[in-house]
Amino acid sequence: MADPMKIRASIKGDVTEIRVLMGHPMETGARKDAAGNTVPAHHIQTMTVEVGGKKVVDGQIGGSVSRNPVFGFKVKGAKAGDKVVVTWVDNKGEKRSDEAVIA
Amino acid sequence: MKQLPATLAIFALAFSSIASAQATKPAKAPKAAKPAAAAPAPAVAAKDETTAGIEKYREMLGDDNPAELYEARGEILWKQARGPKNVSLEQCDLGLGAGVIKGAYAQTPRYFADADRVMDIESRIVHCMMTLQGFSEADVRKRPFGSADKPSEMEDLVTYVVTQAKGAKIAPPTAHPKEKEAFELGQAMFHVRAGPYDFSCATCHGTDDKRIRLQDLPNLTKAADNRRAYPGWPAYRVSTSQVHTMQWRINDCFRQQRMPEPKYLSESVNAMITYMAVMATGAEYKGPALKR
Amino acid sequence: MNNTRRTVLKGAGATATLSALIAAGALKPTDVFANEWNKAAFEAKDAAGALKGIGAGTTADSKDLLLTAPDIAENGAVVPVGVISNIPNTTSISILVEKNPSPLTSSFEFANGAVADVAVRLKLGQTSIVRAVAKADGKFYTAQKEVKVTVGGCGG
Numbered sequence: 001m002a003d004p005m006k007i008r009a010s011i012k013g014d015v016t017e018i019r020v021l022m023g024h025p026m027e028t029g030a031r032k033d034a035a036g037n038t039v040p041a042h043h044i045q046t047m048t049v050e051v052g053g054k055k056v057v058d059g060q061i062g063g064s065v066s067r068n069p070v071f072g073f074k075v076k077g078a079k080a081g082d083k084v085v086v087t088w089v090d091n092k093g094e095k096r097s098d099e100a101v102i103a
Numbered sequence: 104m105k106q107l108p109a110t111l112a113i114f115a116l117a118f119s120s121i122a123s124a125q126a127t128k129p130a131k132a133p134k135a136a137k138p139a140a141a142a143p144a145p146a147v148a149a150k151d152e153t154t155a156g157i158e159k160y161r162e163m164l165g166d167d168n169p170a171e172l173y174e175a176r177g178e179i180l181w182k183q184a185r186g187p188k189n190v191s192l193e194q195c196d197l198g199l200g201a202g203v204i205k206g207a208y209a210q211t212p213r214y215f216a217d218a219d220r221v222m223d224i225e226s227r228i229v230h231c232m233m234t235l236q237g238f239s240e241a242d243v244r245k246r247p248f249g250s251a252d253k254p255s256e257m258e259d260l261v262t263y264v265v266t267q268a269k270g271a272k273i274a275p276p277t278a279h280p281k282e283k284e285a286f287e288l289g290q291a292m293f294h295v296r297a298g299p300y301d302f303s304c305a306t307c308h309g310t311d312d313k314r315i316r317l318q319d320l321p322n323l324t325k326a327a328d329n330r331r332a333y334p335g336w337p338a339y340r341v342s343t344s345q346v347h348t349m350q351w352r353i354n355d356c357f358r359q360q361r362m363p364e365p366k367y368l369s370e371s372v373n374a375m376i377t378y379m380a381v382m383a384t385g386a387e388y389k390g391p392a393l394k395r
Numbered sequence: 396m397n398n399t400r401r402t403v404l405k406g407a408g409a410t411a412t413l414s415a416l417i418a419a420g421a422l423k424p425t426d427v428f429a430n431e432w433n434k435a436a437f438e439a440k441d442a443a444g445a446l447k448g449i450g451a452g453t454t455a456d457s458k459d460l461l462l463t464a465p466d467i468a469e470n471g472a473v474v475p476v477g478v479i480s481n482i483p484n485t486t487s488i489s490i491l492v493e494k495n496p497s498p499l500t501s502s503f504e505f506a507n508g509a510v511a512d513v514a515v516r517l518k519l520g521q522t523s524i525v526r527a528v529a530k531a532d533g534k535f536y537t538a539q540k541e542v543k544v545t546v547g548g549c550g551g
Contacts, residue, residue, distance in 0.1 A: 003172045015510065023172040025252060028518075030496060045432040049509075056509035061501040062437040064492055064518045066473045067251065067344040068169035072514030077507075091432075156467035156543075163465050163475045164516075317469060317545055341473035395469035 007100035009051075009084045016078040016102055018049060020071045020086050028063030044069065044088045051075050051102075052082040078102055157317055161394070170262050170339040170391035173254060173346045177263025180256055186236025195231035197224065197264065208264055209271035209388050212377045214279040221285040223376045225261050225350045226368045247367050248351050251344035258337075261348045262391055265337055269390040273334060275380040282377070285370075289378025292371060293323065302360040304375075318395075326382050333383035338392035346391060349376055436499050442491055442526065445499035449489050450535075451528050457482060457536035462527045464542050471519040471544035478513055480529040480536075485511035487530040494523035519544045 003023030010017055022044065029041025041063055049057035056075050080102050087097040181192045181204075197207035198215070212223040218230055225247075232238045249255030276282055296303040307313060308323040321328035337348045347355075353372045357365050365372050436448025446454065459481040468474045478488050488511055489502040500517050511529065519525075519542060526539045 004175060006171045006175070019167055021167055021169060021171055023169070026518075028497075045437075051507070054507040056505065056507045057513075058504040058506070059501065060432055060437070060503075062497055062499055064495050064497065064500045066341070066516040066518055068172060070167040070169075070514075070516050072167075072477070072512075073503075074510040074512040075508050076510055153467060156465065157469050160465035160467060160469050160475075163463075164473065165475065342470045344472065 002094060002096045005086055005088075005096065005098040007084060007086055007098055009100050009102040011078065011080050011102050014076050016051070016075045016082075018051075018073045018075065018084055018086075020049070020069075020073075022069045022071075022088060022096075024067070024069060024088075024090065026063060026065055026067045026069060030063075041091060044090045047071075047086065047088040049073055050083075050085040050087075051078045153317060154319070164341075164393055168339050168391060168393040169344075170266075170337075170346050170393070173259050173262035173339075174266045174391075176254070177259035177261070180260055181263055186232065186238045188235065188237035190235055192228070192231050192235060192260075195228065195235060197227055197231075204264060204267045206268050206271040208268035209273050210275055212282075212285065212373055212380055213276050214281045219281075220370070221281050221373055221377060223349060223368075223373050223380075224264055225257060225348055226373060228257070228260050228264060229368060244367060248347075248354070249345065254345060257350075258346045258348060261337055262346050265388075266390050268388050271388050273330075273380060273383045273386045273388055275377065275384065277381055285374045285377040286381050288371070289374035289376070292375055293378060298360050298362040300361050302362070304356060304360075306360075323379065323382070326384075329379055329382035330384075330386035333379045334386050334388050335392045335394065338394050340394055342395055433499075433502065436502070438497055439499060440497065442493045442498045445491055445497075446528065446535075448499065449502060449528065451489075451530070451537075452535075454528060454535040454537045457529070457538060460527055460529050460536050460538040462525065462538040462540050464525050464540050467543040467545065468519060469545060471521070473516050474519050474525075474542055474544070475514070475516050476525055477515075478511075478527040478529075478538075480511035480527075480531070482511075482529055482531040482536055485529045485531040488513055489528040489530075490515060490517065491526040491528065492517055492519055492523050493526060494521050495519065 005023070006021040008017075008019040024044050025042055026044065027039050027042040029038070031039045033039050043063040043065070044061055047057075047059040047061065048055055049059075057073050059071075061069070082102045083099055084102060085097060085099045087095065089095045184191050194201045195204075196202075196215075196217075197204060198210055198213045199207045208224050211227065212221050214221050215227065215230070222230060229243045232243055233240065243257075246255050247257045249258050277286065293304045294309070296306070303309075305324065307315070307320050311322050311325075313320040313322075321332040323329055323332065336352045337346055339346045350367060350372060353375050354365055354367070357363070433448060436445055439445040439448050446452070461479040461481070463477040464474060476490060478490060480488060485505070487502060487504045490500050491498045492500055495518070501515055503513050505511055517525070522541065522543045524539050524541050526537055529536045
């Protein structure tokens with residue numbers, strides 16, 4: 001099972017900064033292992049960020065995002081205590097959803 | 104002796120598996136768009152634009168470190184009842200008393216009377232796994248160094264423990280005779296030349312201003328350089344996409360020198376770590392590093 | 396597998412019904428499959444194909460689109476890239492690494508107060524132009540920067 005995400009959401013003035021760290025191999029499908037075999041593609045394809053129940057970011061990513069991806073987003077109009085939910089789905093259908101509270 | 108060119112040639116060979124044609128080019132300073140002065144790197148201000156560019160790259164990587172994923176797994180492992188005795192590691196004595204984890208890493212390696220030897224943090228965690236949880240030595244030695252796809256439990260546990268020392272000053276004790284002995288052994292080993300290439304650690308890390316390709320090499324005979332280098336391990340290395348512990352770092356230094364592989368957790372490895380830790384005394388520990 | 400798609404298909408009773416709805420213009424595919432991965436764009440083998448895949452046939456350079464990336468990366472496996480669009484009504488930002496075998500790396504749509512400001516870490520197989528593409532009021536704007544990639548030695 002995939003590692004839980006690390007989500008940080010902090011508000012400064014009107015802007016909430018959201019940082020997300022995901023545990024994922026992000027295999028492109030082109031890499032060869034030590035034995036010379038191609039490692040099959042295994043990467044996140046879609047991700048969403050919700051704040052206070054509303055979708056703020058709808059993202060699509062490919063295999064050229066680094067292993068164990070890190071993302072940063074900014075949102076206006078949120079407030080301390082609002083819930084941030086991040087969800088990703090990869091090309092094998094595995095899904096993970098984690099949440100944090102804006103501090 | 105023309106020591107340096109030979110050194111570089113050998114390291115170039117050592118890395119031929121990952122070195123592409125482009126890898127050797129950037130040693131010449133490329134024309135950067137911005138002046139080197141843009142990078143806040145006082146220590147390298149006089150060096151070329153490439154060095155300044157690398158400093159900036161490191162700065163831009165920022166604080167988000169995938170080592171946090173290891174820390175999270177390590178915390179679960181630490182608190183989970185495991186092993187033949189089915190207990191957790193929470194009562195492990197890391198040097199500051201049973202159950203005290205906060206800041207403990209910064210005061211290692213140290214002498215532990217119950218084991219009658221100087222142990223680094225990884226040795227001590229293994230000791231607790233064996234004494235508290237009942238794991239056998241064979242169990243813990245099975246797979247200490249993992250891979251990006253399959254990190255080892257030791258990497259998770261070490262990352263968790265060292266992270267709990269964030270903000271502490273490196274201060275390994277030196278009063279016990281065995282601590283002194285370990286320091287002196289580590290220092291002596293640092294200068295021992297051996298192996299097929301007649302290398303010592305000091306060959307690369309014994310004088311100022313050496314570098315291999317783009318990596319400046321710390322002069323580990325100086326306290327100031329140790330204060331910068333030692334807290335840089337354990338680290339999440341982006342080139343291997345995994346956390347490496349200090350036990351691995353020392354092990355890999357010997358591999359790079361083409362010396363026989365040192366035994367995991369051995370007196371010699373712990374002595375090398377003791378030497379560096381004592382030399383780094385006073386440095387602030389900022390948690391697992393993130394590096395190339 | 397896409398769960399949204401499955402649910403919709405089940406709910407619609409049959410694929411044929413859904414197709415008919417789409418064909419009749421009652422449903423736009425983008426509404427139904429809000430999260431559908433843009434396979435054509437992500438699997439495009441060159442920058443032109445990737446741009447076409449995200450609908451950016453014509454683009455204009457913009458000074459209001461800010462791309463930050465290092466001049467030189469110590470390791471191409473992790474290159475921090477940030478994009479901020481100060482172009483009014485920016486609704487999406489995409490980032491391409493032109494020399495990668497599949498140039499499109501990521502694409503983000505913003506709504507409900509999200510600022511057009513994103514930070515990612517990307518793989519660069521070699522020295523390459525990194526290109527940001529922002530969509531605002533149906534038009535596409537770009538900014539670019541070259542990032543040199545090296546492979547490190549030992550130590551550190």
